[in-house]
Amino acid sequence: MNIRLYNARILTMEKNKDVFRGEVWIKNDKIAYVAGEDELAQEWDRKAFPRIAWDIEIDCKDNLLMPGFKNAHTHSGMTFLRSYADDVPLQEWLNEKIFPMEAKLTPEDIYELTKLAILEYLTSGITSIFDMYLTPDTIADACMDMGMRCVLVSGLNNFSSSPEQVEEEFLKFNKKNSLISYQLGFHAEYTCSKELLYKVAQLAHRYRTPVYAHMAETAREVEECKARYGMTPAVFLDSLGMFEFGGGGFHCVHMTEQDMEVFRKRRMHVITNPASNLKLASGIAPIAEYERRKIPVAIGTDGPASNNCLDMFREMFLVSGLSKVRENDAASVDAMRVLRMATVHGAKAMRLNKADTLSKGKYADIIMIDLHQPNMQPIHNIPKNLVYSGSKANVLMTMVNGKILYRNGEFNVGESPEQIYQKCDKIVKRMLSE
C-alpha cells in the first residue's frame, strides 16, 4: 500500500527541527520519504515520484502531520467503569466499587472493553498504548483486530498472574508481530510480596530487560513502604536489583531526592498521569524537578475509571499547567518539552524506537491535526497551539502502522462503533445484575 500525504505542514519531532511545509510518503507500514517543499521540487521529476502507483493520495490542505501520541500508561479494559464511581474517596473507590466489579470480568469482556478504549485513543491521536491489565491475550487480540500498536506490561501481583506466566508472556508476545510487544512489570510494591518482587528482578536479569510498575502514586503508599522496609518504593525496589536494566515508574507523584537519584542512575522513565492524579486527589508530580535532573518523562492517561477520558490533549495541558502552578513559574515546562514527552519520550519509555519521530524508515504512526479550526488560529506557534489550545476535535486522521484507522470522524477498524458500544453495554448490564 502506497500512501501520499501532500500539501502538509510537518512536525517531525526530530531534535531542533521546526515545522515545515512538504509531504510524506508511506510504503506499507513504514515512512518511505519525508520532504520539504524545496527538496521536493528538486527530486520530483528525476526520482521515484512519477513511477509510484499511489493507492491513496490525501491533500492535507496545509494541516499538520506529526507523530502520533504515545499513551505510556493505561488500563484500557477499565472502560466499563467510566463514570461508575466518581467523587468518592480513594479507598472506598477501590475497595467498594472497583475491585468487586473487576472480579466479574472475563477475558472476552476485556477484549470488547479494550476495543471501546481503542476507539477513543484514535479520536485523540494516540497511536500506541502501554497497557497494564488483566488478560494480555485478549488485549493483544483487540489491538491486532483493530490495528492498534500496543506494548503490554504485566500487572503481576499477589492475587493475579505469576512469574512463570509473566515469563511465558514475555517470550510469546515479543515475537508475535510488529504491532504487539511486551515489557516486564508488576502492579506495585504494595500489592506484591518481597519474594514475588525478587522473582521479577531475577527475570529482569535473565532477559537483561527493564521493569515497570506503579510507583509513589500516593503519599500513603510511600509511608506504608517505608514502614514495611525502611525505604521508599523506588529505593527499595532498586535494592532488589529490579532496575539494573532500566524501566519506569507510573505516576511518580511523591518522590524523594533518593528516588530521583535511582531514576537518574538507572536511566529510568517517569510516566506521569496528571488528570488521574487530580481526580483521585493523589497530588501534583514534580515534573520540573525531573526535567532538571534529566530524568525523561513520558505521559499516560491512566485508565478510564480514574481519569475518566483517554485524551492526550488534556494530559499535555495539565503537564505544563500543573508544573507552572507547582513551581510558581509561568515559564516552567514549556509546550515543546511537553510535546516531546507525549511523542519521543513516550516511545522511548515503551521501547518503541521505530515509532518515535516522523522520519524515513520509522513506522507510519502519523496523525493529522486540523489547523483550520478556531482554536488553532491565528498560527503564531504550532507547538504551543497544540499543547495549550488543542483538543480531540482537531484530530482529522490517525494512522497506525501505515493504515488509516480514523479519518474525519469515521473509524476504519473492522467494526462499527455502535456494535462495540452495544457489546460493552451488554457486559456492563450483566455485571451490574450479577
Add this chain to the structure above:
Amino acid sequence: MNIRLYNARILTMEKNKDVFRGEVWIKNDKIAYVAGEDELAQEWDRKAFPRIAWDIEIDCKDNLLMPGFKNAHTHSGMTFLRSYADDVPLQEWLNEKIFPMEAKLTPEDIYELTKLAILEYLTSGITSIFDMYLTPDTIADACMDMGMRCVLVSGLNNFSSSPEQVEEEFLKFNKKNSLISYQLGFHAEYTCSKELLYKVAQLAHRYRTPVYAHMAETAREVEECKARYGMTPAVFLDSLGMFEFGGGGFHCVHMTEQDMEVFRKRRMHVITNPASNLKLASGIAPIAEYERRKIPVAIGTDGPASNNCLDMFREMFLVSGLSKVRENDAASVDAMRVLRMATVHGAKAMRLNKADTLSKGKYADIIMIDLHQPNMQPIHNIPKNLVYSGSKANVLMTMVNGKILYRNGEFNVGESPEQIYQKCDKIVKRMLSE
C-alpha cells in the same frame, strides 16, 4: 421560526431533575415546550402538536440536550495573542508582550478578533459570554452580527474609559436588544485610583446594580493592596460601598476569610478561571471553601492570551480535579455541582435569569451533546461523563436565542470561518510589522 428537537435525552439543569427522554419545542427565541415521553404521549393528539408547522425538525438520536454553557469571564478580543507569548514569567508576559501589542488594536480589529473567539465558543457549547475588553461597541456588533449572547462588562481603569463613558454604555447597551446586556465593572483594584473606584461605587448606588472586577488573582496583587490600603482587595472595595448591590470577582484565587465573608454577605459570585490560573502560575482557587460558605461559583475561560483555548469542558474538569487535589479529597466538588456552575450559576452571575435552565419560557440557548462517541460510553452517569470525559468533539449543535449557529462542525454565522481567519491573520501581521 418553529423548531422541534425530538428523540432526545434532556438535562434541564432544573434542581433535582434527572436526565429524561423527550423533546423540546422552540418558538422564535424561546423554549415553548419541554416534555418527557409519558407526558408527550398524553398531550400529543389533543394539543398543539398537530397544528404546528415546523420549520426545522431534528432527530436527536438519543443524544443529550442541555442548556448552553455560560462563559462567565473572558476577553474575547485577545485571540490575536493566542500562542504569541507563552512560557514566560507573568510580568514579562504583561509588560513586554501583551501591553505593547494591545496598544496597536483598533475597534475594528476587536470586531474581527471577537468573531474568531465566538467561532470557538460555539464549538465548545458556550452560548453566552461575560466579556470585558476595550471596545464594547464593536464587541456588541460582533456578537449581534453572529447571533451570540453577550453580557458586556466595563474594564475601566486609570488608562482607559471613564466613569462617564461607563454610565453611557450602561444605559445604551441595556436597552439594545435581547442578545446584549451590560454590567458595571472595572479592571481591578491595582489599575484604578481610589477616586476612580469611588465613582464606580457611586454609579452602582445610582443604578442599584452589581459591580464586577478582577479580584485576588495573584498573591502579589493582594500584598500590594494591603500595602496601599491596609486591606485585601475585596474588603477594601467593599469599604467603598462598591458591592452594596452585589457583583462578582474574576479569579478569586487568593482570598482570606474576611474576603469570603464580604462575598457571602453581599451575595457576590466567584468566577473561577482554573486553566488561566495554572498557565500563569497564579494558584489554585479554594472552590470547596466557597461551596462550604454557599458562595455561588461560576466558571470562565479567561481570554485566549492566557488560557489559551476557550473550552468549557477543560475548565469543568479542572474545577473539580483541582479542588480534589487541593482538598486532598477525591469526593470534593462533584460533577453535578460543576455542571451547575457552568450553566445556572453562570447565568445568575451574568444576570441572565432567562437563560439559565432548559425550561419553558426561557431563551432557547441549547446545546446537543453527542453520546455516540467512545468517550461518552458506557452511559452510567451523564453528568459525570460530561464533566470528567466530555470534550469539544462532543458538541453536535449550539443554538443561541432559538437560532442554530453551529451544527455537525458547520457554522451558521453569516460568514465562513476561513474569511474570519484571514481577516484576523491580516490584523496580526499588521501588528507584528508596526
